[in-house]
Each structure stands twice: as C-alpha cells, then as structure tokens.
C-alpha cells in the first residue's frame with residue numbers, strides 16, 4: 001500500500017480578503033494554528049533577544065569599550081535572559097507540543113481548544129508586557145526603563161529602594177501572566193495525552209514525543225507554580241509593603257534564591273526534555289531503525305523529571321549553605337547525569353548499524369548529541385560544590401549553560417523545524433541553504449561557546465560591562481564576538497530559507513521522510529479536522545503497519 | 553470530495569479513556585498545591601522571626617466553629633454530587649445551597665478575624681513578618697474559597713432555573729474536586745497557622 005492511498009483530498013482553498021484571514025488566525029482555537037502562532041511568536045523574540053546578545057558581544061569585543069553604558073548593559077543581559085527563557089524557549093516548545101501531540105496520538109484537537117487559545121494569548125501578552133516596560137516603565141527620576149536586576153532578579157535588587165520606577169513590576173507581571181499561560185497549556189497537554197488518544201494508542205504505544213511532553217507538562221505544573229508564588233510575594237513586597245524579602249524587617253534574600261531556583265533548575269529540563277523528544281522521533285527515521293530501548297527511554301525521562309526537582313541549590317553553592325546541604329545537592333546533581341547518559345546511549349544505539357541519511361534535520365541531531373554530552377560534562381564539573389565555588393559567577397558558567405541552551409535546545413529546535421516544516425507548510429525546506437545554515441551555525445556556535453570557557457577559567461566574571469586590557473581575555477573575547485556574528489548570519493540564512501521555501505520549496509506530499517508516526521498519515525498541511533476518520537493503532541509504528549501489511 | 557478509502561479499521565467499542573475534566577482539575581490541583589507549598593514554607597520559615605509585635609500567640613484565636621463549617625461543606629458537596637448522579641435534582645439543589653451557606657459562613661469568619669486583627673491589634677500586611685506571611689497565606693486560601701463560591705453560585709443559579717440535570721453530574725463532580733481541594737488546603741493552613749505557628 002503506497003502512502004498516496006491515504007491522501008486526504010486537498011481542502012478547497014478560497015481567496016479571502018486578508019482581514020478575514022487575520023481574523024481567523026486571531027480567533028482560532030485550532031491546535032495547529034495555535035502551534036504555528038506560538039512558533040512565529042517565539043521566532044520573533046529569538047530575533048529580539050538575539051540582537052540584544054549581539055549588542056552585548058559588541059560591547060565586550062574590546063577592553064574599555066564604550067558601545068553601551070553600564071546601565072544599558074545591565075538591562076541588556078536581563079532582557080536577553082528573560083526573553084530567551086520565557087518568550088523564546090518555552091513558547092517554541094509549547095508550539096511544537098501543540099502542533100504535534102494531537103496529530104501523533106490520532107486526536108482531532110487538544111482536550112480544551114479554548115483554554116489552549118487563552119493560554120497562548122496570555123503568554124503572548126506576557127512578552128509584550130515585558131517589552132512595554134521600554135515605554136511605560138519610567139516612574140521616578142533616575143529609574144531605568146527596562147528591568148535590570150538579572151533574569152533571576154535576586155533580592156534585594158528588586159526591592160523598591162533599589163528598583164524605583166516600574167521596570168521590575170513589568171518584569172514580575174510579564175512572568176506572572178506568561179506563567180499562567182504555561183500552566184494552562186501544561187494542563188491541556190496532560191489532559192490531551194491521557195484522555196484524547198485514538199483507539200489502540202495505549203500508553204506503551206505512544207510516540208516518545210508524546211511521552212516526553214507529558215513529563216515536561218508535569219514538570220511545568222511543579223516548577224512554574226513556585227515561580228508564580230514567588231512573584232506574588234514580590235508584588236506584595238513592592239505594592240503592599242510586605243517584608244518577604246526585606247532584610248530590614250527580618251526577611252531573607254536567601255528565601256527568594258531558593259524559590260527562584262526551585263523553579264529555575266527544573267525549567268532547564270522543561271526546555272530540554274521536548275528537545276529529547278525531537279531527537280527520539282528524528283534519529284530513528286533517519287537511521288531507518290526503530291528507537292532503541294523505548295521503555296528505558298520513558299523510564300529515564302520520568303526519572304529525570306523526579307530527580308531534577310531536588311537539585312536546585314547547586315545554583316547556590318557560593319552563598320553559604322551548610323556542608324550537608326552542599327553534599328546533598330552535589331550528589332543529586334551527579335545522579336541526574338545517569339538517566340541523561342542512558343538516553344544518549346539509546347540514541348547512539350538507535351544509530352548503530354542503521355542506514356543513516358545525513359539530511360539537515362539529522363545533522364542538527366548529531367550535533368545536538370555531541371554538544372549536549374559536552375554540556376553535561378561541564379555540568380558535572382559545576383555540580384561539584386568544591387569546583388563550583390571556584391568557577392561560579394564566571395564566564396565558565398555562562399559557557400556551560402549556553403552550551404545546554406544553544407547547543408542543546410536551539411539545535412534541537414532547528415532539527416524539529418527542518419523535520420516538521422514540510423508537514424506544517426506542505427513544502428520541504430531547501431536542502432542546500434539548510435546545509436549552509438547548519439555548518440555556519442555550527443562553526444559560529446563552537447567559536448563562541450567553546451572559547452567562552454577559557455576567560456571563565458582565567459577568572460573573567462560574568463555580567464561585567466567591560467574589562468581591563470592585558471589579562472589574557474582580549475583575543476578570546478574578540479573571537480567569541482566574531483562567533484556570535486557568524487551565528488547571526490546563519491540565522492538570517494535560515495529565515496530566508498523559511499520564506500523562500502514557503503513559496504518555492506519542493507512539494508512535500510504526505511510523508512516526505514518515509515516516517516512511521518501518525519502525523520505523516522494525513523495531508524500536508526493537515527485539514528482542520530486532522531483525520532477524516534479517527535485512526536486505529538495496533539503498534540508503536542502505525543505507518544509501518546500501513547506500508548507493510550505483510551509484516552503483521 | 554469523493555468517498556475515500558479509510559486506511560484505518562473501525563474503532564473497537566471497548567476503548568475507554570479517563571474523563572478529561574477530572575484529569576485537568578487534577579492538574580490544576582497539582583499546580584495550586586505547589587503554589588500553596590511555597591507560601592506555607594515561607595510562613596514556617598518566618599515563624600518567630602518578626603522583629604516587632606504583635607505575635608501570633610498574642611492575637612490569634614483558633615477558629616474552631618468556622619473550620620467545622622468549611623470541613624462539613626466537603627460532606628454536603630459530596631452528597632450533592634451523589635444525588636445529582638442519581639437524578640435526584642431536589643436533594644442536589646438543597647445540599648448545594650447548604651454548601652454555599654457553609655462556605656459563606658467560613659468567609660464571614662475570616663472577614664471577622666481580619667477586622668479584629670486590623671482594628672483591635674493594628675496588625676496589617678506591612679506591620680511585621682507575621683502580618684506579611686499570615687495575610688498572604690490565609691488570604692490566598694480565602695481567595696480560593698471565594699472563587700469556589702462564585703462557581704458554586706453559578707451552578708446554583710442554573711439549577712434553580714432547571715438547567716442542571718443528571719447529564720451534568722460529571723461537570724459538577726469536577727467542581728466538587730476543586731472544593732475538596734480548598735478544604736484540604738485549609739486543614740494544612742489551620743495546622744500551620746493556628747497550631748504549629750503559635
């Protein structure tokens with residue numbers, strides 16, 4: 001049976017005035033359109049926060065540089081971090097979860113389509129609220145017009161005395177509002193996966209992407225809620241004269257640190273687990289082998305979910321906890337490396353002996369594996385309390401977490417974009433431009449973030465707006481900045497590819513990669529109702545069964 | 553569109569999945585529990601650390617009666633939902649309104665306590681750490697009770713005009729889950745504020 005036999009005939013496309021189209025997109029409750037909105041919104045903020053990063057790198061290119069003032073520098077790194085985590089990372093991964101989960105489990109939509117739209121618009125408003133501070137935050141004389149207390153906003157920097165005006169309020173409100181959106185989406189993902197599966201799609205037959213997003217959504221519930229609570233406390237302090245983080249009245253700045261990192265560490269896993277999910281779908285297809293060790297992958301993910309809830313204070317080794325706390329958090333941090341290592345072995349096991357096709361999505365996956373492994377190794381180094389107290393707050397830490405978030409999450413997201421773009425638009429992204437994008441981005445990434453470990457080891461602190469010449473940091477910083485620009489050029493090529501391929505790309509058909517999960521059973525792009533008739537599933541690879549009926 | 557070949561065989565009749573309303577409410581309860589946990593931790597962390605008075609021992613009185621009201625409303629809502637499932641709409645409406653009355657009484661008790669603390673003892677949210685943590689924890693809970701009362705009242709209005717029948721009983725059960733959660737949180741808040749915190 002060829003895959004064409006299951007084509008759903010194209011839905012009639014009528015020419016509509018653009019206002020009608022816009023109205024349809026704004027009022028949509030379709031999970032696919034909301035998924036696309038999430039992704040576009042995240043890509044917009046990727047550009048914004050990317051430009052902020054470039055300005056930071058221009059400032060640090062040479063010693064004693066005066067490209068921006070120290071005050072503006074503080075605002076830049078605060079906005080860059082906040083934007084990338086909350087308004088680029090989370091939305092783009094929620095976008096993929098929204099688009100793919102219902103298709104992969106054979107459902108027609110999410111469990112609560114209107115809640116889904118509500119959550120998206122909450123998240124979107126959060127992002128705009130954060131940037132509204134640029135025009136709306138000037139409160140008092142001398143008050144900054146953008147949040148500048150760092151993405152973790154340690155007390156007492158956020159107290160009224162140190163953050164006059166309204167920039168910190170916009171920061172708090174933006175995170176609060178988008179946090180509600182994240183919790184709504186997480187509840188929706190959980191309800192969809194548990195309650196909307198098509199007949200025969202037992203839990204142990206679900207694609208790993210669905211499994212991993214289930215774990216991610218559970219972690220959002222447990223991780224984003226503490227942040228929401230802490231933001232409430234901060235608002236109470238700032239507006240009602242409360243004393244939660246007010247040391248003058250006996251309050252504790254440490255408490256904010258704990259609350260923030262109880263959110264902050266699991267957040268990293270909220271960002272990386274969906275990328276593990278992309279790996280687990282893409283690597284098998286381009287290795288032409290089923291995933292190696294499916295049950296172990298599920299178990300390892302659930303295990304990561306639990307263990308990563310109890311490692312948060314490894315971000316606080318240098319603030320003076322007692323030795324028991326330091327030992328506990330060192331041990332748990334080391335322990336989380338075990339299930340992560342298992343996953344890397346499973347992906348390698350999937351590739352081992354397979355007929356590997358080096359298409360662009362697969363290239364990004366292979367780079368992901370090596371880079372995430374390296375990031376994990378520096379993570380183990382920093383997870384040890386003794387070593388961490390030497391390197392914390394240095395560029396070594398900046399290099400480590402950018403290795404996870406760029407080398408891991410961004411590479412994973414690029415792999416996913418190349419892999420599912422044909423499903424979303426009906427056209428394949430240009431392979432030549434894709435390879436150019438991949439190699440340029442790879443070179444730029446390694447130039448920037450491999451080298452960034454060195455000034456860290458040499459003692460360059462993070463968040464300084466400039467430095468003295470002759471400390472051995474000069475050349476390295478210049479090269480790091482050059483790497484940043486190479487990455488920017490690669491992203492511009494990618495953006496051009498997105499646009500050009502949308503109009504001129506090769507037609508994808510239903511199933512351009514000869515894959516096995518249900519989203520490839522329907523047309524590209526899928527009709528509003530996803531499947532003309534709800535599928536019935538008898539194995540983990542329903543499309544394999546369709547294509548090879550003799551196998552059953 | 554012409555008739556197309558259906559590649560997938562027909563669905564078996566035995567495929568059953570959990571109710572999405574209940575699963576979603578369970579998810580909300582997990583998220584809310586995490587929020588309350590943070591506020592409870594903050595309360596316990598700051599017990600006895602206020603630099604000025606008044607202290608909990610001086611001003612707090614244990615609200616036994618109102619606690620009994622709130623906890624018994626869990627029983628009434630449970631039997632209300634049971635009655636609706638058995639299509640006994642009259643019994644449902646009676647028990648449902650009783651739940652609202654009990655919840656309302658609890659809120660009256662909280663209001664009275666706050667009035668007494670503010671006007672007799674001068675304790676506000678900005679007085680000291682006790683004030684900050686007490687009003688935010690008890691207030692967060694009171695907010696959840698109020699939200700619950702609003703939702704219960706909406707159902708009551710629908711029931712009075714005859715729009716709540718047996719087929720709505722699954723939705724009513726979802727709301728009842730929320731109410732049980734609010735009651736369970738009060739057990740924790742009560743223990744922390746009126747027993748451990750004094």
Ligand SMILES: [Cu+2]
Pocket residue numbers: 264265268311312314315
């Ligand atoms: Cu961490």
